[in-house]
Amino acid sequence: MAKTLQIEHVFKVFGDQPERALELARKGMSKQEIVGLTGQSIGVFDASFTIEAGEIFVVMGLSGSGKSTLVRLLNRLIEPTAGRILVDGDDINAYSDARLREFRRKDISMVFQSFALLPHMTVLDNVALGLELDGVGKARRLAQAHAALTQVGLEVWARAYPDELSGGMQQRVGLARALAADPAILLMDEAFSALDPIIRTDMQDELLRLQQEKRRTIVFISHDLDEAMRIGDRIAIMKDGQVVQVGTPEEILRRPADAYVRNFIRGVDAAAVFKAGDIARKTQVEVSESPTRGCRPALKRLQDQDRDWGYVVSPDHRYLGTVSGDSLREALHGHEGPLGLAHAFVPDIQAVPAATPIHELIGAIAQSHAPLPVVAEDGRLLGTISKNTLLKFLDRTTDADGNPLPTATAEPSAHPAPMAAEPA
Amino acid sequence: MSDPATDPWSAAAQATPATPASGADPWSAATNPVDPAALATQANPYNTPPPDAGGDAWLQGASSAAGSGADAAAQGGAGFIHTAPPTDHGFALHQLWDGSLPVQDWINRGLDWLVLHFRPFFHALRGPVDALLGGVEAALQYPPTLVMVGLLSLIAWQLAGGALGLATLVSLLVVAMLGIWPEAMVTLSLVLTSLLFCVIIGLPLGIWLARSDRAQRIVRPVLDAMQTTPAFVYLVPVVMLFGIGNVPGVIVTIIFALPPLVRLTNLGIRQVRPDLVEAAKAYGASPWQLLTKVQLPLAMPSIMAGINQSLMLSLSMVVIASMIAVGGLGLMVLRGIGRLDMGLATVGGLGIVILAIILDRVTQTMGQPRRDQSVRWFMRGPVGLVWRLMRGRQAPAGQPVAQAAASKARPAAARTQPGTARPAAQAGG
Numbered sequence: 109m110a111k112t113l114q115i116e117h118v119f120k121v122f123g124d125q126p127e128r129a130l131e132l133a134r135k136g137m138s139k140q141e142i143v144g145l146t147g148q149s150i151g152v153f154d155a156s157f158t159i160e161a162g163e164i165f166v167v168m169g170l171s172g173s174g175k176s177t178l179v180r181l182l183n184r185l186i187e188p189t190a191g192r193i194l195v196d197g198d199d200i201n202a203y204s205d206a207r208l209r210e211f212r213r214k215d216i217s218m219v220f221q222s223f224a225l226l227p228h229m230t231v232l233d234n235v236a237l238g239l240e241l242d243g244v245g246k247a248r249r250l251a252q253a254h255a256a257l258t259q260v261g262l263e264v265w266a267r268a269y270p271d272e273l274s275g276g277m278q279q280r281v282g283l284a285r286a287l288a289a290d291p292a293i294l295l296m297d298e299a300f301s302a303l304d305p306i307i308r309t310d311m312q313d314e315l316l317r318l319q320q321e322k323r324r325t326i327v328f329i330s331h332d333l334d335e336a337m338r339i340g341d342r343i344a345i346m347k348d349g350q351v352v353q354v355g356t357p358e359e360i361l362r363r364p365a366d367a368y369v370r371n372f373i374r375g376v377d378a379a380a381v382f383k384a385g386d387i388a389r390k391t392q393v394e395v396s397e398s399p400t401r402g403c404r405p406a407l408k409r410l411q412d413q414d415r416d417w418g419y420v421v422s423p424d425h426r427y428l429g430t431v432s433g434d435s436l437r438e439a440l441h442g443h444e445g446p447l448g449l450a451h452a453f454v455p456d457i458q459a460v461p462a463a464t465p466i467h468e469l470i471g472a473i474a475q476s477h478a479p480l481p482v483v484a485e486d487g488r489l490l491g492t493i494s495k496n497t498l499l500k501f502l503d504r505t506t507d508a509d510g511n512p513l514p515t516a517t518a519e520p521s522a523h524p525a526p527m528a529a530e531p532a
Numbered sequence: 533m534s535d536p537a538t539d540p541w542s543a544a545a546q547a548t549p550a551t552p553a554s555g556a557d558p559w560s561a562a563t564n565p566v567d568p569a570a571l572a573t574q575a576n577p578y579n580t581p582p583p584d585a586g587g588d589a590w591l592q593g594a595s596s597a598a599g600s601g602a603d604a605a606a607q608g609g610a611g612f613i614h615t616a617p618p619t620d621h622g623f624a625l626h627q628l629w630d631g632s633l634p635v636q637d638w639i640n641r642g643l644d645w646l647v648l649h650f651r652p653f654f655h656a657l658r659g660p661v662d663a664l665l666g667g668v669e670a671a672l673q674y675p676p677t678l679v680m681v682g683l684l685s686l687i688a689w690q691l692a693g694g695a696l697g698l699a700t701l702v703s704l705l706v707v708a709m710l711g712i713w714p715e716a717m718v719t720l721s722l723v724l725t726s727l728l729f730c731v732i733i734g735l736p737l738g739i740w741l742a743r744s745d746r747a748q749r750i751v752r753p754v755l756d757a758m759q760t761t762p763a764f765v766y767l768v769p770v771v772m773l774f775g776i777g778n779v780p781g782v783i784v785t786i787i788f789a790l791p792p793l794v795r796l797t798n799l800g801i802r803q804v805r806p807d808l809v810e811a812a813k814a815y816g817a818s819p820w821q822l823l824t825k826v827q828l829p830l831a832m833p834s835i836m837a838g839i840n841q842s843l844m845l846s847l848s849m850v851v852i853a854s855m856i857a858v859g860g861l862g863l864m865v866l867r868g869i870g871r872l873d874m875g876l877a878t879v880g881g882l883g884i885v886i887l888a889i890i891l892d893r894v895t896q897t898m899g900q901p902r903r904d905q906s907v908r909w910f911m912r913g914p915v916g917l918v919w920r921l922m923r924g925r926q927a928p929a930g931q932p933v934a935q936a937a938a939s940k941a942r943p944a945a946a947r948t949q950p951g952t953a954r955p956a957a958q959a960g961g
């Protein structure tokens with residue numbers, strides 16, 4: 109049902125001599141140089157990427173970066189100067205006018221920043237707009253529109269007019285209008301940017317809920333990186349009409365392609381994006397539980413390595429419990445012979461699932477005296493998060509791995525993320 | 533037009549002997565701008581009777597037109613063109629700046645040529661206008677005065693609400709009491725016919741201008757000219773091409789009243805929010821759907837303002853049009869001026885003002901967007917009264933009232949409290 113969108117070397121030049129600007133662009137001139145030489149403004153500059161079926165793909169960028177132009181190329185509200193846009197392999201730029209209208213009515217719909225509801229129509233008629241343009245009979249289109257309105261929880265307001273609704277509700281109507289014809293592709297042009305922060309979060313949840321009910325290919329334009337990180341399966345970052353980087357939110361935070369992206373993501377709330385598993389480090393002592401070993405060798409190991417805590421795992425690497433030098437000594441006190449590690453477990457240390465967002469962990473880590481163990485879904489110990497690790501992560505002058513960031517003007521260094529290489 | 537009291541030409545002819553100093557006659561005034569010879573000879577028109585030039589030839593031609601038809605009028609018109617001073621037809625370069633360029637002569641010759649070759653074409657144009665005008669006029673004048681007063685008031689009530697209906701009733705009764713009802717109906721038919729043609733021409737033209745910047749660049753100066761050129765300038769060529777009577781009156785009125793409708797239609801469509809146009813396109817609207825479902829409805833207040841302005845300008849042309857044998861209130865004013873009969877002129881003027889105010893208020897009210905969909909047009913006004921009576925007879929009494937109440941309560945409740953609106957909506961739906 110959902111469709112794949114392929115964007116291949118798409119250019120958009122605004123002006124009367126697009127060919128000349130394209131020629132200069134192919135020679136490697138920058139957008140500013142071309143504007144200076146020819147007066148042609150480049151909206152989109154050699155964009156190439158694929159939007160997979162059923163994903164939420166966020167296009168990010170500052171105003172003027174060409175993201176709104178890019179999204180309008182996808183339903184041909186703007187015609188590209190060069191390049192191809194394929195929807196499930198179909199080149200939409202080859203469509204006739206009639207076929208294009210058919211495509212817009214049935215397969216692709218759009219939500220606008222300004223809501224763009226028709227003020228002379230009721231909410232229900234607005235939602236039914238696409239169906240009405242498609243020539244669907246009145247009874248059927250109103251029923252379908254009513255269903256779409258119910259999906260966003262506004263069925264009571266069907267007979268009201270758009271200006272009687274608050275901004276958030278108007279955008280819900282805009283969303284219902286986009287959903288009414290049950291399209292495979294949803295374009296959202298800064299759809300939530302005009303809303304209050306709280307309403308915006310509500311709407312993002314709404315969108316994620318709708319996406320879970322039925323997967324559509326959603327292209328979401330935004331200038332708010334937190335929003336992009338929150339809802340995006342993948343993110344493309346645009347600058348001056350060029351796509352600078354495409355990747356998952358983690359990839360972009362972890363390995364920004366250049367100084368621009370790094371600057372861009374500086375303000376993002378990384379704690380909401382990253383999960384416990386992303387920052388867990390294997391820097392602590394791991395002790396395997398086995399019949400031949402017990403508390404005494406474990407205590408010796410801790411003392412030799414001068415560590416306070418040991419994390420006990422089964423031979424297949426599953427997390428069992430945490431011991432400390434004190435708990436081991438206490439268990440061994442007055443005891444002869446080998447003693448199982450289970451007797452020395454520190455009671456109040458809870459393992460954290462790897463999928464927990466970091467901002468939910470801050471309290472637990474602050475209160476715990478030991479670094480918290482992080483376990484995968486199958487129970488394997490992934491590593492631990494110490495207070496130190498967390499503070500480094502939250503410090504915006506270091507990257508997600510705790511390494512100091514290069515200054516914004518420095519050349520981007522492609523540094524691999526070093527896992528478990530850092531002393532505590 | 534056989535009744536001598538309403539025949540403007542016999543009336544004009546009567547008016548002429550009443551004012552022996554024919555320099556004060558409006559007909560010669562009409563010829564002044566186009567006839568420099570007449571202008572020169574009438575340096576002091578109130579004291580010296582004009583010689584045989586322009587004015588008289590014109591009057592003779594015009595008065596004979598009443599009997600023998602429009603051809604005579606054109607001959608008369610053509611006759612006075614030939615009285616223009618002979619000019620040197622050769623063209624020298626120095627004429628470009630020394631002011632002796634024979635533009636007047638060129639225009640006269642051009643018009644001459646046009647009249648000679650295209651009169652049948654322009655006369656053919658008269659047909660449909662004449663038929664429509666005659667129909668409207670007959671329809672307005674056929675019913676007895678009081679029936680018509682009631683009918684028009686009911687229409688005003690339906691279109692613009694009860695208060696305006698009542699005001700219309702009172703105003704029209706005043707018109708009837710002033711004894712100018714037939715004249716008012718002639719004027720009304722003229723104005724409404726002009727308006728109809730203005731809408732037929734102006735609406736598509738305005739839409740075209742809104743879609744094409746090039747068209748707008750070309751047509752705008754034409755509209756400027758139509759609005760600012762004194763009516764007297766095109767009165768003469770219109771008469772020469774179409775003859776005299778109500779039809780050229782309608783055409784002259786259209787020339788004057790068309791521009792605001794075109795401009796405001798153009799403006800209204802251009803001012804539709806671009807994001808709404810974009811949204812309609814994004815949902816697959818064809819150009820026709822875009823126009824009918826988005827642009828025209830949203831431009832409607834502006835278009836109605838244009839129609840309102842066209843109506844007002846048509847009414848302001850009534851007196852000038854009466855100079856080319858258009859009957860009605862304008863002729864009363866003209867006759868009043870000619871006879872220095874202030875009473876007659878004032879009564880005619882009062883009729884025009886009353887008509888203007890009624891038409892203005894009704895069209896203005898129609899221009900305001902109405903949005904309460906639960907009350908459809910047929911549920912309002914006198915039609916609504918009949919509708920309710922008929923429903924009351926069909927359905928058990930009280931049901932339509934309850935439904936109306938529910939549908940009224942719904943948006944009101946929904947606006948304040950969505951929680952409580954839910955049961956109300958269920959009860960209503």
